[in-house]
Every structure is written in C-alpha cells, then in structure tokens.
Amino acid sequence: MVDRPNKPTALATTPGLPPQPQVNTSHDNSRITAVLPTGESIEVLLYGATVISWKDRAGNEKLxxxxxxxxxxxxAVRGGIPLVFPVFGTAPDHAATSQLPQHGFARTSRWEFLGKSTSESGPAxxxxxxxxxxxxxxxxxEAKKLWPYTFSAIYSVTLTADSLGTGIVVTNDGDKPFECQVLMHTYLRIKDITQVQVTGLEDSEYVDKVDAAQVKTQSGAVTITGETDRVYTPAQGPAEPVVVSEAGEAVYxxxxxxxxxxxxxxxxxEKAAGIADFAPKDGFKNMICIExxxxxGWTAxxxxxxxxxxxxxSI
Known part of the structure; x- marks a missing residue:
C-alpha cells in the first residue's frame, strides 16, 4: 500500500445550515402554513389571503x-385578519364602489401564493x-363587473419570533384613476375584555359609528364597556404604538x-347575538379588533x- 502524506482527512463535524423555517401547502391547496425553528407559526387561507392562526412558541393562539x-x-372568515379592499364597510354615495359588497372583494377572492423568503440567521x-x-x-x-379597474395587489405576511407583520402594495395598472380604501381587520385574542385598556389613542379624533357617526376626541385610555365601533386617526401618527394591555400588562x-x-x-x-357566524355568542369577551x-376618506x-x-x- 502506497503511503500518501497529503491524504485528505475527514472533518470532525460536517457544517450544515441552521434550522430553517418550514413552509407547507395543505393537500387541498387551500392554505399555507409556516413554522419557525423556535416553534412560532402562522396559517393563511388562500381564500382572502386571510391569516387564520398565529401562535407563539408555546402554542398559544394570538388571533x-x-x-x-x-x-x-x-x-368571508369571521376572525383572524380579513383584508378589506377596495372599500371599508359600504359606500352608497361613492359611485365607483357603491355596488360592492361590504368590505369589498379582497377578503372573498382567492389569492395566489407567490412564494416565501426566509432569513439566513440563527434560529433565534x-x-x-x-x-x-x-x-x-x-x-x-362578478367582482370585475362591479369594480372595472385594472390593478394588482401583493400582500405579505411576515412572522418573527415575537411579531406578525402584514403589508400590502396596490398598484393602478390601468389607464384611468381610481379611489380605494384598505384595512387589516385584525381580531386579537384576549382573556377578558373587561380587563382591557388600549393606549396610544389619547387626544385622538374618532368617528363613533355606534353614536350616529359623531366625531369625538378620545380622553385617556380606551376601555370597552359596550358595543364599540370607532374609527380613530391617532394624533401621534402611524409610528406611535397602539398598545393593548390586560390587567395592567401590555400584551400587544x-x-x-x-x-x-x-x-x-x-x-x-346584542350585536354578537345577531351575527350568525359569531360563536360562541359570548366570544366578544375574548377578542378585540385593532384594525x-x-x-x-379615499386614497386616489x-x-x-x-x-x-x-x-x-408585537407580543
């Protein structure tokens, strides 16, 4: 046997990629799930691109x-994060969207899964x-007939160890202008609505849709003691956090x-009792929508x- 002084030696350990997020499509091609190496997960229905689950690493549901x-x-899904576009609610006086169903067609259209991107950093x-x-x-x-504009939309859902991000880009691809509205109708899961305070909206103007759409100004933290449906324009601007606290502890x-x-x-x-797909009927105690x-107004x-x-x- 010939001696080979320069014979290569095996590595003691073979380097490999750190654990990567796992993304899967359901067998019936109706939903996409993603799980981080640390255990956090999301699930998104292609119907409406609706996020229907967001769990922390311990498996606790946040939506x-x-x-x-x-x-x-x-x-449309009752809960999770339905996507509202191109109209919020109904707009009988807005010619372009007056014929559309409530909250438009984005939440009731089938979206295409365009793909994933993952970080290359460590599991944490x-x-x-x-x-x-x-x-x-x-x-x-039917939607084309009711809203005959040429557009494209890309909706991104981003999961990290301690946050969920959703973002949308809507482009006018046609040759005529259009006006639209957009909203992420997020249902956050909480333990007891009577223990909830919402801060970050102090001194902000809002439209009170439960009180004849009167325009009011928020004084102090928001607490929920009855049917609540308010459209705030926060005085501090978008970058200032709106914080949901429960029993004095910030949760979102x-x-x-x-x-x-x-x-x-x-x-x-009473409102929950009258919503056919709202269950259990006392489920309002365990949710608050921060949308x-x-x-x-309208974005042209x-x-x-x-x-x-x-x-x-963030949680």
Missing part, C-alpha cells in the same frame, strides 16, 4: 376566530415572509406604516401609482 367561521371559501432570529397576489386578471367575473403593540387610521371594534352582547387602515391612485401600507403586531 380570535369564531367557532362558526366558514373556512371553506363560501363566505429566524423569520419567514409569505407573499400573496391578486389582480384584476384573477378576479371573478401595533405599529403602522403609511396607514393613518385605526378601527377599534367589539360587538358586545390598521386608511379608511377616513393615478395610472402607475401604488398604495403601500403595513402593520407590525
């Missing part, structure tokens, strides 16, 4: 979804971003980017213009 929610694509800093697309080309015929912090408004909603007893959007997009808006919810 509220009605037990009677339809997850089969037959109607891992993140995953899921991108979804909707355009005038992929809308169903919402920071917005280019979305000037925040809707605070809780149906309380980032641009819904007081000229041909080639884009509307960008995002939120980051």
């Amino acid at each position: 509220w979804v009605s037990e009677a929610a339809k997850l089969d694509g037959t109607k 800093d891992a993140s995953v971003k899921l991108d979804f697309g909707l355009s005038s080309n992929t809308l169903d015929d 912090s919402v920071v917005r980017d280019n979305l000037k408004d925040v809707v605070v909603w809780n149906p309380w007893t 980032a959007g641009a819904v007081r 997009l000229e041909p080639g213009d884009a509307l960008e808006g995002a939120q980051t919810i």
Whole structure:
C-alpha cells in the first residue's frame, strides 16, 4: 500500500445550515402554513389571503376566530385578519364602489401564493415572509363587473419570533384613476375584555359609528364597556404604538406604516347575538379588533401609482 502524506482527512463535524423555517401547502391547496425553528407559526387561507392562526412558541393562539367561521371559501372568515379592499364597510354615495359588497372583494377572492423568503440567521432570529397576489386578471367575473379597474395587489405576511407583520402594495395598472380604501381587520385574542385598556389613542379624533357617526376626541385610555365601533386617526401618527394591555400588562403593540387610521371594534352582547357566524355568542369577551387602515376618506391612485401600507403586531 502506497503511503500518501497529503491524504485528505475527514472533518470532525460536517457544517450544515441552521434550522430553517418550514413552509407547507395543505393537500387541498387551500392554505399555507409556516413554522419557525423556535416553534412560532402562522396559517393563511388562500381564500382572502386571510391569516387564520398565529401562535407563539408555546402554542398559544394570538388571533380570535369564531367557532362558526366558514373556512371553506363560501363566505368571508369571521376572525383572524380579513383584508378589506377596495372599500371599508359600504359606500352608497361613492359611485365607483357603491355596488360592492361590504368590505369589498379582497377578503372573498382567492389569492395566489407567490412564494416565501426566509432569513439566513440563527434560529433565534429566524423569520419567514409569505407573499400573496391578486389582480384584476384573477378576479371573478362578478367582482370585475362591479369594480372595472385594472390593478394588482401583493400582500405579505411576515412572522418573527415575537411579531406578525402584514403589508400590502396596490398598484393602478390601468389607464384611468381610481379611489380605494384598505384595512387589516385584525381580531386579537384576549382573556377578558373587561380587563382591557388600549393606549396610544389619547387626544385622538374618532368617528363613533355606534353614536350616529359623531366625531369625538378620545380622553385617556380606551376601555370597552359596550358595543364599540370607532374609527380613530391617532394624533401621534402611524409610528406611535397602539398598545393593548390586560390587567395592567401590555400584551400587544401595533405599529403602522403609511396607514393613518385605526378601527377599534367589539360587538358586545346584542350585536354578537345577531351575527350568525359569531360563536360562541359570548366570544366578544375574548377578542378585540385593532384594525390598521386608511379608511377616513379615499386614497386616489393615478395610472402607475401604488398604495403601500403595513402593520407590525408585537407580543
């Protein structure tokens, strides 16, 4: 046997990539799930690009979804994060959107999964971003007839160890301008609505939709003691956190980017009783909607213009 003085030696350990986020599509191609190496997870329905689950590493659910929610694509999901576009509520006096169903068609259209991007850092800093697309080309015929504008939208959902981010870019791809509204209708899960305070809205003007759409100014922290449906324009601007505290302890912090408004909603007893897909009927005790959007007035997009808006919810 010939002696080989320069014979290569095996490495003691073979270096490998750190654990990466796992992204999977369901067997029926209806939803996308992502799990970080540290255990945090999200689940997104392609119907509406609706985030229907966000869990921390211990498996605790952070979003509220009605037990009677339809997850089969037959109607908008009651809970999670439905995406509102191109109209908030209904707008009978706004010609372009007057025929659209409540909250528009984004939450009831099937979005295309465009792909994922993940961080290359260690497990503790891992993140995953899921991108979804909707355009005038992929809308169903009914929606095209009701809103005959040429557009494209990309919606991104980003999960980190301690936050969930959602962001949208809507581009006017046509040759005529259009006006739109956008909102992320986030249902946050809490333990006891009577123990909740919302701060960051002090001294802010709001439209009280439970009181004949009167314009009021918030004094102190927001507490929920009955049906609440308010559209705030926070005085401190989008970068100032809107914080949800429970029994004096901060549980969620919402920071917005280019979305000037925040809707605070809780149906309380009578309203919840009248909503067919709201269950259990006392579920209002365990949820509060903090909804980032641009819904007081309209955003006008000229041909080639884009509307960008995002939120980051930290725990």
